[in-house]
Amino acid sequence: MLLRAVIQNLAQGVVALVWMAGLRRLAAALAAPAWSDLLRRAVLLPPLLLAWRLAGLPTLPERLSVFRADEWAVLVGEGGVATAVVAAALLGGTVLLFLFQEVVPALRSRMRPQPATESADDRLDAALARVLAAFRAAGWTLPRGRLPRIFRLEVDDRVSALHGFAENRIVLSRGLLDQLDDQELDGAVAHELAHHARGGNLRLFGVWLARCLQAFNPAVLALFREFVEAEEAACDAVAARVLDRPAALASAILKAHGTPAPAPADATPWRRARAEVVRRANAAATRDRVERLLKPSRPWAAPPLFVTGASLLLALLLWSLG
Amino acid sequence: MKRLASTLKALLWTIVLAAVVLAADRLLLGPSRSVGWVVVGSVRALERSMEPVLLPSYLPEALSWPPARVFRRDGRRPGWWMEIEPRRTPGPVLWLGIGSPVPDAMRAAARCLPASTPSGCAPPWHQLSRSFDGRTAWVISTLAPTELERVLDGLKRR
Structure with missing residues (x-):
């Protein structure tokens, strides 16, 4: 049963990844928020379909299934030691990536002895008021409940983030605040408010939980990472649209992420190499975000029927995999 | 018109992908359990x-x-x-x-x-x-x- 579930999940992850890649080529003009929504569903659907099956809800008979997970489970189960070793290496390696690249850094940041203090800041309050007014003027409905508050984080690093689950807080570090003019600041605040408007950390956490359940699946790893980038692009698109100043937001992104701090001089070669890899990856991601903002060729609003229809097609495709 | 074309392309792509997976499954595993x-x-x-x-x-x-x-x-x-x-x-x-x-x-x-x-x-x-x-x-x-x-x-x- 477990082996069958793992094989079905692997198949669904790979097919979802290939389907998304194909759709990207065919419907390249789709807006960033729509891509993010589709990727989120691609991560959520496999565990939901497993729950569907476990609940005894209708599934295709084995002989009609596009992918016969039962028979593949039997084949792998009878595969002997070599198959077991290859499978363990593939799945175990992906779990290790998940642990060391996601869980351990998250735990470390939680276990910091003294978190930086957060203070109120008149300039930030004024920026939030301007951005909220712009959201309302653009007809954007913010989630019900308390509006996020905004604080200055007393650190020299350049940080801009949305904190909290039930009550969201926008935090901008002193180091970043000192670098930004008012238009850039509005852009940064609008980006974080867009995260809040799109469900905030609670929704991201839900997707991450689904990703945890599939920690062994390399295809879901790729889908989740693509989703995280797409979500940033979606919030950039929302912020640029609401403020109608994409260049200011691009400038704020460059100031926040453009020149990451190098590894300390006394760092070990391994740490220096790791810092360099991270620096290059971040630089590439920043360049993509800035280019997207400065070449706004994509339509703002994704056709809702297309996104709903595409999501249904994906759900049907993954359901047909057994 | 452009949206309709995109929707049709997505539908076609889904059918093609399902057909490829189906073909690969049947080719690699052979006939279904009822056969054989x-x-x-x-x-x-x-x-x-x-x-x-x-x-x-x-x-x-x-x-x-x-x-x-x-x-x-x-x-x-x-x-x-x-x-x-x-x-x-x-x-x-x-x-x-x-x-x-x-x-x-x-x-x-x-x-x-x-x-x-x-x-x-x-x-x-x-x-x-x-x-x-x-x-x-x-x-x-x-x-x-x-x-x-x-x-x-x-x-x-x-």
Whole structure:
């Protein structure tokens, strides 16, 4: 049963990844928020379909299934030691990536002895008021409940983030605040408010939980990472649209992420190499975000029927995999 | 018009991808479970065509011998199954064999194989298995578990 579930999940992850890649080529003009929504569903659907099956809800008979997970489970189960070793290496390696690249850094940041203090800041309050007014003027409905508050984080690093689950807080570090003019600041605040408007950390956490359940699946790893980038692009698109100043937001992104701090001089070669890899990856991601903002060729609003229809097609495709 | 074209492209792409996965599955795994199993006339005929065949040295009084039906599958995933019926109906039924996916004729008993369904062996069915020469032999029955264990212990190669 477990082996069958793992094989079905692997198949669904790979097919979802290939389907998304194909759709990207065919419907390249789709807006960033729509891509993010589709990727989120691609991560959520496999565990939901497993729950569907476990609940005894209708599934295709084995002989009609596009992918016969039962028979593949039997084949792998009878595969002997070599198959077991290859499978363990593939799945175990992906779990290790998940642990060391996601869980351990998250735990470390939680276990910091003294978190930086957060203070109120008149300039930030004024920026939030301007951005909220712009959201309302653009007809954007913010989630019900308390509006996020905004604080200055007393650190020299350049940080801009949305904190909290039930009550969201926008935090901008002193180091970043000192670098930004008012238009850039509005852009940064609008980006974080867009995260809040799109469900905030609670929704991201839900997707991450689904990703945890599939920690062994390399295809879901790729889908989740693509989703995280797409979500940033979606919030950039929302912020640029609401403020109608994409260049200011691009400038704020460059100031926040453009020149990451190098590894300390006394760092070990391994740490220096790791810092360099991270620096290059971040630089590439920043360049993509800035280019997207400065070449706004994509339509703002994704056709809702297309996104709903595409999501249904994906759900049907993954359901047909057994 | 452009949106309609995008929607049609997405639909077409989904169908193409499903067809590719279907083709790969059928090409790599072969035909579905319902294909490949053939009914053999007797245990002796099965023994002539396939080795090793396991036969029970113990059967409860309630079951009759020889088996009512014997199935054989050749090819890449060979296997055999035999259905041992009760002497008097209603009474217990026993399926004994090697190889899965199993013949469609096994119906309710097939649910007892671990990879078949999430719900597993439904009462009154029980299953036990043991490895013989690297392959798993199964006994699936409505017999009491203690009786089923005696049947499994008594399996011998012929």
